[in-house]
Amino acid sequence: MSKVKKIVKNIRVDADKCNGCRGCEIACSAFHAEPKYSSVNPARSRIRVLTNRLKDIWLPVFAGEYTPTECAGRDIYTIDGKEYEECAFCRAACPSRDMFKEPDSGLPLRCDMCEGEDEPLCVKWCLTNVLVYEEREVWVEEETEEMKQEELHVGLESLADKYGRDKLMDAVARMNAKD
Amino acid sequence: MRYAEIGYYLEIDLATGNIEKVESDPELTELYLGGLGTSVKQHWDRVPPEVKPFDDENLLIFSTGLLNGTPAFSANRTVVSFVSPQSELLAYPMMGGFWSAELKHAGYDKVIFSNKSPDWVYIWINNDKVEIRDARHFKGKGSLEVQDLIREELNEPNAQVAAIGLAGENRCFTASIEQSRSSSSRLGGGAIMGDKKIKAVAVRGSKDVHLARGAEFMELMEEVKKYINFRNSNPIPGVMTILSGIGSPQEMLHTDEKWHTEGFAWGNARKRRKNFWTEEIEKAWTGTQNTAIKRFISCYNCPQQCGALIDYPGVPRYMMKCFSKLTYGMAAYVDNLEFGFKIVQRAQEYGVDAFSTPQILAFAVELKDAGILTDKDFEGCPPDEDKEGRFVWLLDRLVNREGIGDILADGTYWAAKRIGNGAEEFAHNNIKKHEQLPIKLGMLDPLYYLMYATNEKISITQIEGNWPQAPFPKREQREQFVKEWPQVPDERFKEWLLEWEPRGEKSIPHYPPPPMASEIVDWMEMIHNIDDALGLCAGMASFCLKPPYHINNLPQLVSAATGMDVDRDELKRKVNRSRNLHRAFNNCRGMTRADEKPPEDHWRHRFPELEEELLSTYYAFKGWNHDGIPTRERLHELDLDYVADELEKRGILKDVQG
Incomplete structure (x- = not known):
């Protein structure tokens, strides 16, 4: 399999600088609104600032992969005197919490690094420099049809988990009928 | 589709438990914008002048501003409005924090109790689900x-909560409403909440x-962002x-507190200590502050960090801001700063205003020194030399309304009246009883x-702002200041500032002269009123020099957010309308020219004739008659004929010709 050079986009998070304003959530949700910037809703944001003000916890976390099942992780981490649940650092949209799911449909959200923009919008609108955008070059396997197929499979599986396979099939059938 | 605003109020009748989601009239937004403006209209329509602060009919309104929940930086104010138990006028203390945006996202512009x-x-x-829940087990808990x-009981860590402490429960007239790192403090909103x-x-x-023209709004915010970055580094x-x-x-x-400690008065607003800020004090105080502050924190969607998480040894953590x-x-x-960090935690859990409450305690100490209050009133109080212990003891009595605390809890004006025996002389630092x-x-x-x-706010920090507090000593400094001053409503303001001298003919009290002073004050209060309608933090618009938001960019932001096409004149007209309605509301409750005076000892050198001229000129400029009542002509210009009718009906507006 051939390898190609790819730019990996990365956001460095300096949580110690976070003042807890949640401007990143606002910018993210506005950018991803349809049409773009037509609405704001932090509940739809693909970045969330986990907050416990008196415990001095302000932790920006990005939405990652969807998972249909809960993991077993229930450990408690103490870092610099502050207690975090293991879930705090997890990017997954999973059944154990509401985070990273569309509030209306419950469908999973995932950070797309604001594809097409110079930098992700959360980075752009964070004036306290908590979020710093980085790009680095890596060699990766060239994306194949199989990989695209795999991505489609993951998406369909999340819909099937949420609505059941029958309803999904019905929906596909209706779409076919419309076409 | 409603833009920027939601278009629904939540009406809660606490007596019957009835909860209704009521669609608001979009025309009210056209007329009064939102926030304070549309809240004033509710009070005018529904709270007649006969209603006393603790009557059932006194409405308590928690309002968002028009731009809360939009991407506008620092649009996070919640305006709480009610007839104040202290001033008996319409008060509107605001809090920052996180509550107002959350309410918008829950689907409401206001909650009306x-x-x-x-x-x-x-x-x-919780969005469409609204419950009145039992709080008997929370009685006595800190705010x-x-x-x-x-949050624990609801199992909802992301709920934003505004609460009262003991002071509110006991209807203390300086009780605040606390929320996250912010509080709605002045004039006793906590007492009204507790009364209900x-x-x-x-x-x-x-x-x-929703935003009407979101992409355009974000482009405008790009400019605001650039200016914030510029000001933060300049x-x-x-x-x-x-x-x-x-x-x-x-x-x-x-940590440099020379200005406050030497410029402001100590005790019961009595004495300036002009050589207080020594090297030794500076070193000790800086050390204390650096020990106390765990982290700088902001309100919702604000890049500034005006607040802090306080973690002082031996004191439960809390959040602090400002003075x-x-x-x-x-x-x-008390000459150490430790006392401040300790007592504020206690006072905040009690939920009291940190500006007026210390003065009430100092007033009590003065009355004791003067023999007006007695040892019996202070029975159990630590000895006089323990100034810290004495203050804590008095604070505890006040919030619990125990003994002398029951009288002090009404604030210096009402306490002095009840105590009598010359106590009134000691309630010397009030305007309109506050x-x-x-x-x-x-x-x-003159300004x-x-x-x-x-001002209807009755609190200078919410009135002053864009115009410098004092003239720059040198002409070159003034030229430098006006060179980049995009915030002015008109170029002539720059000329006025250039002419303003620290001494001589063009200095205070005669400069700025009354007509000029009226215009400058009108500008500053207009910006405050716009902030209060939009829910913007005054710190980013009306309360500081050269702020990011001003009269030359706010109309575009409002237009893009709401879809209403609002220019400078129209924006000004809208807030003028609500200001005049607010004033008329207070006029109906008896406020007149006689109430409009700063404390007698505010300045050593007073000029009664000039002061009268200032007031008359300003009233005329605002379109108010000699008594400070909006004229029919002015009210007509602002589409407020119904207000003129009411003022005439009540015999408050006698000059029907205006």
Whole structure:
């Protein structure tokens, strides 16, 4: 399999600088609104600032992969005197919490690094420099049809988990009928 | 589709438990914008002048501003409005924090409380589901403590909670409403909340706030962002550190307190200590502050960090902002800063205003020294030399309304009346029955005279702002200042500032002369009123020098957010309309020219004739008659004929010709 050079986009998070304003959530949700910037809703944001003000916890976390099942992780981490649940650092949209799911449909959200923009919008609108955008070059396997197929499979599986396979099939059938 | 605003109010009748989601009339937004403006209209329509503060009919309104929940930086104010138990006028203390955006996302612009609950309750607003819940088990809990207890009970860590402490429960006239790192403090909103037996209002929302022209709005915000970055790296030269930046005064960041400790008065707003700020004090105080501050924090969607998480040894954690670190210490004549960090935690859990409360305690100490209050009133109090212990003891009595505390809990004006025997002389720092900042100066300042005397806010920090507090000594400094001053409503303001001298003919009290002073004050209060309607933090618009938001960019932002096409004149007209309605509301409650005066000892050098001329000129400029009542002509211009009719019907507006 051939390898190609790819730019990996990365956001460095300096949580110690976070003042807890949640401007990143606002910018993210506005950018991803349809049409773009037509609405704001932090509940739809693909970045969330986990907050416990008196415990001095302000932790920006990005939405990652969807998972249909809960993991077993229930450990408690103490870092610099502050207690975090293991879930705090997890990017997954999973059944154990509401985070990273569309509030209306419950469908999973995932950070797309604001594809097409110079930098992700959360980075752009964070004036306290908590979020710093980085790009680095890596060699990766060239994306194949199989990989695209795999991505489609993951998406369909999340819909099937949420609505059941029958309803999904019905929906596909209706779409076919419309076409 | 409604833009920027939601278009729904939540009406809660506490007596019957009836909860209704009521669509608001879009025309009210056209007329009064939102926030304070549309709340004033509710009070005018529904609270007649006969209603007393603790009557069932006194409405308590928690309002968002028009731009809360949009991407506008620092649009996070919640405007709480009610007839104040202290001033008996319409008060509107605001809080920052996180509550108002959450309410918008829950689907409401305002929560309007009427009547009283038979027992302690808290309100849980979770999108469309709204509950009045039992709060009897939270009675007596601290205002900060109970916020976390409610989040736990609801199993909703993201709920934003506004709550009262003991002071509110006991209807103390300076009781505040606390929320996250912010509080709605002045004029006793906490007492009204307590009177209605609402311990807290918790809210969680996950709905959209829509923008009419979002892409255009974001482009405008790009410019605001650039200016914020510019101002944060370019403090204004030639002014006190505290005045050089943007945001609320950066009291958590700056440790240089020469200005407050030497410029403001100590005790019961009595004495300036002009050589207080020695090297030794500076070293000790800086050390204390650096020990106390765990982290700088902001309100919702704000890049500034005006607040801090306080983690002082031996004191439960809490959050602090602004001048409160000094108010108790200065009032108690305590020369260390530790006392400030300790007592504020206690006071905040009790839920009291950190500006007026220390003055009440200092007033009590003075009355004892003067023999008006007796040893019996102070039975159990630590000895006089323990100034810190004495203040804590008095604070405890006040919030519990125990013994002398029951009288003090009504504030200095009402307490003095009840105590009698000459106590009135000691309630010397009030305007419209409300304690003012402890500032005692030499020469009358015409701008401050007007702002203090006339504003509906009754609190100078919410009136002053865009115009410098004092003239720059040198012409070159003034030229430098006006060179980049995009905030002015008109170029002539720059000329006026250039002419303003520290001494001589063109200095205070005669400069700026009354017509010019009226225009400058009108500009500053207009910007404050716009902030109060939009829910913007005053620290980013009306309360600081060269702020990011101003009259030359706000109309475009409002237009893009709401879809209403609003230019400068129209924006000004809208807030003028609500200001005049507010004034008329207060006029109906008896407020007249006689009430519009700063404390007698505010300045040593007073000029009664000039002051009269200032007031008359300003009234005429505003379109008010000699008594400070809006004329029919003015009200007609503002589409407020119904207000003129009411004022005439009540015999308040006698000059029907205007």
